[in-house]
Amino acid sequence: MSVVAVSVFIFFFGLVTVLGFIAAHWRKADLNSLHEWGLAGRSFGTVITWFLIGGDLYTAYTFIAVPALVFGAGAMGFFAVPYTILVWPFAFIVMPRLWAVAHRRGYVTAADFVRGRHGSPLLALAVAVTGILATMPYIALQLVGIQVVVAALGFPTAGFWGELPLIISFAILAAYTYTSGLRAPALIAIVKDILIYVTVIAAIVVIPAKLGGYGAIFSHVSTEKLLLKAPDSGSLNGFSAYLMLAIGSALALLLYPHSLTAILSSSGGNTLRRNMVLLPAYSLVLGLIALLGYMALAAGVDKLPQFAGYFGEYKQNFAVPALFLTMFPDWFVGLSFAAIAIGALVPAAIMSIAAANLFTRNIYCEFVKPDCTPAEETQMAKWVSLIVKVGAVAFAIGLPQQFAINLQLLGGVLIIQTLPAVIIGLYTTWFDHRGLLVGWFMGIVGGTAMMAAQQFKSPTYLLHLGAITIPGYAALYALLLNLVVAAVVTLFCRAAGLRRANDETTAGDYADVMRT
Amino acid sequence: MNQKSRKRFWYWLLLMPCVAVVCVPMFNKLEPAWHGIPFFYWYQLLWIPLSAVVIGVVYIATRERSPGNAR
Numbered sequence: 294m295s296v297v298a299v300s301v302f303i304f305f306f307g308l309v310t311v312l313g314f315i316a317a318h319w320r321k322a323d324l325n326s327l328h329e330w331g332l333a334g335r336s337f338g339t340v341i342t343w344f345l346i347g348g349d350l351y352t353a354y355t356f357i358a359v360p361a362l363v364f365g366a367g368a369m370g371f372f373a374v375p376y377t378i379l380v381w382p383f384a385f386i387v388m389p390r391l392w393a394v395a396h397r398r399g400y401v402t403a404a405d406f407v408r409g410r411h412g413s414p415l416l417a418l419a420v421a422v423t424g425i426l427a428t429m430p431y432i433a434l435q436l437v438g439i440q441v442v443v444a445a446l447g448f449p450t451a452g453f454w455g456e457l458p459l460i461i462s463f464a465i466l467a468a469y470t471y472t473s474g475l476r477a478p479a480l481i482a483i484v485k486d487i488l489i490y491v492t493v494i495a496a497i498v499v500i501p502a503k504l505g506g507y508g509a510i511f512s513h514v515s516t517e518k519l520l521l522k523a524p525d526s527g528s529l530n531g532f533s534a535y536l537m538l539a540i541g542s543a544l545a546l547l548l549y550p551h552s553l554t555a556i557l558s559s560s561g562g563n564t565l566r567r568n569m570v571l572l573p574a575y576s577l578v579l580g581l582i583a584l585l586g587y588m589a590l591a592a593g594v595d596k597l598p599q600f601a602g603y604f605g606e607y608k609q610n611f612a613v614p615a616l617f618l619t620m621f622p623d624w625f626v627g628l629s630f631a632a633i634a635i636g637a638l639v640p641a642a643i644m645s646i647a648a649a650n651l652f653t654r655n656i657y658c659e660f661v662k663p664d665c666t667p668a669e670e671t672q673m674a675k676w677v678s679l680i681v682k683v684g685a686v687a688f689a690i691g692l693p694q695q696f697a698i699n700l701q702l703l704g705g706v707l708i709i710q711t712l713p714a715v716i717i718g719l720y721t722t723w724f725d726h727r728g729l730l731v732g733w734f735m736g737i738v739g740g741t742a743m744m745a746a747q748q749f750k751s752p753t754y755l756l757h758l759g760a761i762t763i764p765g766y767a768a769l770y771a772l773l774l775n776l777v778v779a780a781v782v783t784l785f786c787r788a789a790g791l792r793r794a795n796d797e798t799t800a801g802d803y804a805d806v807m808r809t
Numbered sequence: 810m811n812q813k814s815r816k817r818f819w820y821w822l823l824l825m826p827c828v829a830v831v832c833v834p835m836f837n838k839l840e841p842a843w844h845g846i847p848f849f850y851w852y853q854l855l856w857i858p859l860s861a862v863v864i865g866v867v868y869i870a871t872r873e874r875s876p877g878n879a880r
Contacts, residue, residue, distance in 0.1 A: 368837075368849060371849070371850065371853065374830075374853045374854065374857070375830035375831070375853060377857070378826050378827070378829075378830050378853075378856050378857055378860050379826075379827055379830065379831075381860065381861075381864060382823035382824075382826060382827060382860065382863075382864060385823060385864055385867070385868075386820065386823065506844075506845055507844055507845040507846050508842075508844065508845020508846075509845070510845070511842075511845055511846065511847060511850075512845075516839070519839060519847055519849065520837050520838065520839065520847075520849055521833065521837050521849075523834075523837065531837075532833045532834060532837070535833055536831055536833050539830070539831075540831070563872070566868050566872075567868065569864050569868075570861055570864045570865040570868055571861070573857050573858065573860055573861040573864075574861070576857045577854070577857045577858065580853070580854045580857060581854075584850070
């Protein structure tokens with residue numbers, strides 16, 4: 294254990310803790326309203342929104358897992374790059390529309406929108422439950438990010454003393470999220486993102502210099518790892534899997550409750566559009582971080598005796614921390630590990646706020662206490678955000694890490710099933726709400742079955758069409774099933790002449806820009 | 810062509826980066842390498858800044874004032 298590294302790490306951790314509590318006084322407003330606590334009054338301008346969305350979506354786990362996947366599986370792990378290239382043009386078109394209708398109608402969650410647009414509390418419940426289920430393992434995974442760097446700093450990893458850093462960091466996180474709401478992660482995201490940029494720029498300059506340049510790094514990687522496996526007569530192999538993982542992940546990303554919370558907290562459609570121009574900066578960082586996987590391979594960190602125990606416990610997820618420990622001076626190790634750990638706190642806070650908003654608005658106030666006041670609603674959301682975090686800690690401590698990883702993979706398959714109701718719903722109400730509900734159900738069941746066929750270990754499902762196998766992302770296959778079922782049921786409802794539910798939104802609600 | 814449909818035209822540009830990264834067979838190769846980085850990697854990384862430029866062009870071309878957001 295290096296005293297310097299630990300001191301630098303604790304310094305930054307202390308700094309963001311102070312910021313988290315100060316945030317309650319930032320852009321002062323009445324934090325007893327859910328619009329203020331949970332969406333920071335929909336007031337964030339271009340810069341804060343950029344830090345917030347970037348800090349929210351590019352999580353600590355992403356920074357650990359993406360290079361780990363490249364380290365282990367090679368080119369397939371690089372799907373994160375086309376994925377993040379696809380997501381912003383898509384968001385540019387779709388999200389200002391969602392922001393506009395949410396702003397006009399006072400929607401806080403995606404399920405609020407579904408409730409208003411499709412007129413079905415049950416469909417809204419389905420969307421809310423899916424969001425909460427997909428978010429919980431994701432929060433637990435953020436803890437994995439903290440666990441890995443705390444272990445890498447040299448702290449014990451087992452027993453009470455091993456869990457203590459986790460419990461402390463989440464207790465602090467829970468306290469300032471409770472008092473400051475979304476303002477806390479927004480302020481902390483600025484520190485987190487600056488530390489991440491500094492770390493990555495140093496990494497792509499210092500590490501290749503020590504390893505003899507990029508040519509030398511790539512020469513350590515075998516050709517079959519460097520490229521995707523090309524299609525042959527029996528299977529599309531790596532091509533279809535890579536493509537579908539990229540497209541499916543891009544479609545799923547913005548449906549996560551924490552994505553929508555960050556998006557809805559911005560101050561308008563043009564703020565969002567400007568952000569879609571600027572957010573690829575994070576994608577570039579992610580792409581460069583992915584290359585760290587190959588740098589770790591070239592440095593042979595998994596063969597160094599001092600890391601053998603860690604690789605036994607954390608497997609490939611230890612590749613990046615091991616690389617930093619080998620390549621950086623102690624003080625910079627402390628800084629880069631702080632970047633990863635703080636990188637876990639920002640999304641964990643936003644995720645717990647988003648899950649709390651969903652529970653309170655679309656389950657509690659909808660079904661349990663329909664007459665609850667805005668103050669009661671906010672108080673409930675604050676409590677739920679605490680419960681969610683306690684649950685995540687229990688999850689991370691009590692269950693094997695692999696369990697959280699597998700559940701997060703399943704989460705992506707589940708959340709994409711809300712796309713027809715939410716994203717397609719922004720453009721058309723052609724689908725009957727009963728069709729959307731049955732389609733959602735079949736998508737959830739089908740997607741889970743496809744994941745179960747792979748023992749939940751891989752999101753890639755092997756679809757057999759005659760003599761050809763098409764490996765693809767289970768989420769997209771399940772979404773296809775969802776859409777077909779939704780269309781069939783819709784046509785059936787039309788033919789049977791069933792009454793349509795009421796759409797409370799109007800065409801004008803969707804325009805965020807002034808037209809003359 | 811009225812103003813609105815001319816703006817619509819700009820949105821089609823957003824397909825450019827998307828098409829560029831979904832043509833997997835086109836870029837799944839090692840050569841031409843750039844400073845030792847295989848084509849597969851630098852090609853996809855290059856499209857990140859290019860996509861930002863494309864989105865930026867579309868934003869400027871289609872920009873309209875929105876209420877309370879007139880910067």
